[in-house]
Amino acid sequence: MKKYKRLATALILPLLYQSPAIASFTDPVDGKFDLGNHLAENAYGFLPIPILITEPSVGLGVGVAGVFLHESEEDKEKRKQLALTSLDGGAQLIPPAVTVAGAAGTENGTWFAFAGHRRSWFKDSIRYVGGVGGGRANLDIYSDISIGGTNNTFKFATETRGILGVQHIQFRIAQTPLMLGAKQLLGKSTISSDNKVIDSIMALTLGSDAVTSGLGLTAIYDTRNNIFLPTEGYSVAGEYMVYDSKIGSDWNYSNLDLKAETYIPLAEQWILAFAGNYQYFNSDDTFLPPTVKPYVKLRGIPSYRYQGDTIATIQSQVSYKVDTRWLVSTFYGTGFTETKTDMTLSNNEELTNTVQAYGVGFRYQIARRYGLFIGADIAFSKDDNALYFNVGSGF
Numbered sequence: 533m534k535k536y537k538r539l540a541t542a543l544i545l546p547l548l549y550q551s552p553a554i555a556s557f558t559d560p561v562d563g564k565f566d567l568g569n570h571l572a573e574n575a576y577g578f579l580p581i582p583i584l585i586t587e588p589s590v591g592l593g594v595g596v597a598g599v600f601l602h603e604s605e606e607d608k609e610k611r612k613q614l615a616l617t618s619l620d621g622g623a624q625l626i627p628p629a630v631t632v633a634g635a636a637g638t639e640n641g642t643w644f645a646f647a648g649h650r651r652s653w654f655k656d657s658i659r660y661v662g663g664v665g666g667g668r669a670n671l672d673i674y675s676d677i678s679i680g681g682t683n684n685t686f687k688f689a690t691e692t693r694g695i696l697g698v699q700h701i702q703f704r705i706a707q708t709p710l711m712l713g714a715k716q717l718l719g720k721s722t723i724s725s726d727n728k729v730i731d732s733i734m735a736l737t738l739g740s741d742a743v744t745s746g747l748g749l750t751a752i753y754d755t756r757n758n759i760f761l762p763t764e765g766y767s768v769a770g771e772y773m774v775y776d777s778k779i780g781s782d783w784n785y786s787n788l789d790l791k792a793e794t795y796i797p798l799a800e801q802w803i804l805a806f807a808g809n810y811q812y813f814n815s816d817d818t819f820l821p822p823t824v825k826p827y828v829k830l831r832g833i834p835s836y837r838y839q840g841d842t843i844a845t846i847q848s849q850v851s852y853k854v855d856t857r858w859l860v861s862t863f864y865g866t867g868f869t870e871t872k873t874d875m876t877l878s879n880n881e882e883l884t885n886t887v888q889a890y891g892v893g894f895r896y897q898i899a900r901r902y903g904l905f906i907g908a909d910i911a912f913s914k915d916d917n918a919l920y921f922n923v924g925s926g927f
Contacts, residue, residue, distance in 0.1 A: 559900055561616060564857050568615065568901030571601055572608055583636045588834040588916040589671055595636020602651065603628035615901040619856050627652075627759060627902070640670045641691075657704045659711065666695035671836050673822040688730045690822060694721025702750065710753045715771065717746040718780075723821055742821070745781035748773035756795065760924045761859075761895060761905040763803050766794035785815035787826060793927055803851040807927040811843040828867035831920055832889030832911030840869030840885070847927060857897050859905070863926070864890040889913040893926060 559566035585593035603611075607628065629651030637643035648663030669692045702713030722741040725731040752769040756762035771789045775781045789811050796804045811826040828838040828845055847865035854860060869885045893909030909920045920926070 561619065561900075562856060566898065566900055568899040568904075571899055572603070572612065572901060581634070583634065584921050585636060585638050586919045586921065587638075588918050589836055590642040590669070591639040593636055593638030593642065595634060597632055597634025597636075600631040601628050602631065611901055619900065641668065642670050643667050644669070659702045659713075660700070662697075662699040664695070664697040668693045669823075671823065672834075674837055674839070688725055688727045690723055690725050692721055692723045692821075692823060694719055696721075696744075700750065702752070708753075709755050711751070713750045715746075715748045715750050715773065717744065717748075717773070719744045721821075723823070742782040743780055744775060744783060744824075745779045746773045746775040747779055756793070758903040760903050762793075762795045762805075762925065764795050764797050766792070768792045783815075783820055783824065784817050785813065785820065785824065787814075788812040789826070793925075801853045803853070805849040805851065805925065805927070807845075807847045807849075809843070809845045813841045813843075828869060828887060830865040830867050830887070830889045830911075830913075831863065831891055831909055831926060832865075832913040832916065832918055833867065833887055834916055834918075837915060838867060838869045838885050838887055840871040840883075842868075842870040844868045849926070851895075856900075859895040859897075859907075860892070861894070861909075861926075862890075862892045863909070863911075864888070887913060887915070893920075893922070895922075 557565055557567065557570060559568065581597045581599055583593075583595035583597055585591075585595070587593075627650075629649070631647075631649045633647040635643070635645035644665055644667030646663060646665035648661070648665075650659070650661045652659045671690050671692070672687055673690050674687050696717070696719035698715070698717050700713060700715040702711040704711050720741060720743050724735075748771055750769070750771045752767060754765075754767040754769075756765035756767050769791045772786070773789075774786045776784050789809070791807070791809050793807045794805065798804050809829065813825050822839075823836065825839040825841065826843045827836045827840075828843060829835070830845055830847065845865060845867040847863060849861055849863040851859050851861040866886065866888045868887075871883045889911050890913075891909050891911035893907060895905040895907035898904055898906050904923070906921070906923050909922060909926050911918050911920065
């Protein structure tokens with residue numbers, strides 16, 4: 533089962549009927565279209581969010597998610613007063629607890645349903661995120677094979693069905709931006725291919741179904757001024773996950789995932805941002821599901837197109853704030869993969885790939901009280917061109 537963090541991005545639109553006396557879609561400070569009051573006044577109500585999927589690896593798709601914001605009356609009033617006296621005051625407060633549930637499907641037969649919850653306690657000293665999801669993913673997998681010194685790319689289609697549960701808890705160290713935590717992942721899945729040879733090999737080596745069970749440690753040091761779309765500050769995060777038969781997993785492997793982001797205000801209206809990711813995959817198992825290895829995650833690059841034992845990406849982004857609501861940006865990213873292979877005459881040979889992607893985008897601050905931005909990016913690479921609808925920075 534895979535994560536759909538990049539696959540399911542949403543455009544937030546007010547679809548529930550609300551009486552003008554209860555909620556207004558006009559910001560009281562700048563008079564612009566805004567859903568901040570709507571979200572606040574319906575903190576315990578249901579807000580539908582359309583999902584538009586434009587991920588090249590699964591094709592176009594649609595769905596809907598329901599969002600529930602859990603905010604006390606005291607916190608709601610405090611956020612409201614700050615938002616009335618400052619253009620970004622409310623966004624600086626601790627984000628409210630959020631519950632999300634939804635489902636979506638795409639034109640190639642991929643579909644998924646999910647539910648998740650995020651909250652914090654004791655002035656953000658403890659954070660918890662948990663969720664469960666299930667569905668079917670139809671993905672093309674690319675395998676690089678070196679034969680006689682020549683690299684060849686072999687492509688085959690796969691279908692994965694399953695259910696996955698994740699929970700993550702973090703604890704703040706004293707009053708610092710450093711948080712340490714633990715993460716658990718548990719899932720059950722089946723995988724097949726329309727290629728009869730590949731399907732037979734996977735059936736013999738992987739079995740009809742499998743359990744994936746992982747435990748890991750996490751750490752993050754975060755000074756960003758907004759979790760949705762920061763304008764200054766930085767974050768450095770690390771995660772080390774172990775999947776082992778001792779904890780019920782049918783597969784034995786580990787993955788180290790390091791991420792970093794920094795946002796530098798160059799002037800009143802310009803923001804320079806960088807993001808980097810490094811992943812290292814390790815396993816002694818001869819046969820593993822083709823989707824467990826990490827892949828290059830860049831706008832413009834199809835998911836799972838470039839997988840490897842080592843993954844490294846770096847991105848840069850320059851944004852210009854047209855005003856307090858609108859922001860336009862341009863971005864560029866490059867990714868590197870390295871894969872060890874024993875399918876050659878030399879067992880120590882390594883295959884490498886380098887890919888690049890670039891594009892432009894815009895954001896609109898749809899809920900000033902929460903510092904929430906939505907928008908779209910169009911990205912280009914040698915493999916594909918894609919349109920992404922994003923909540924936040926896009927990294």
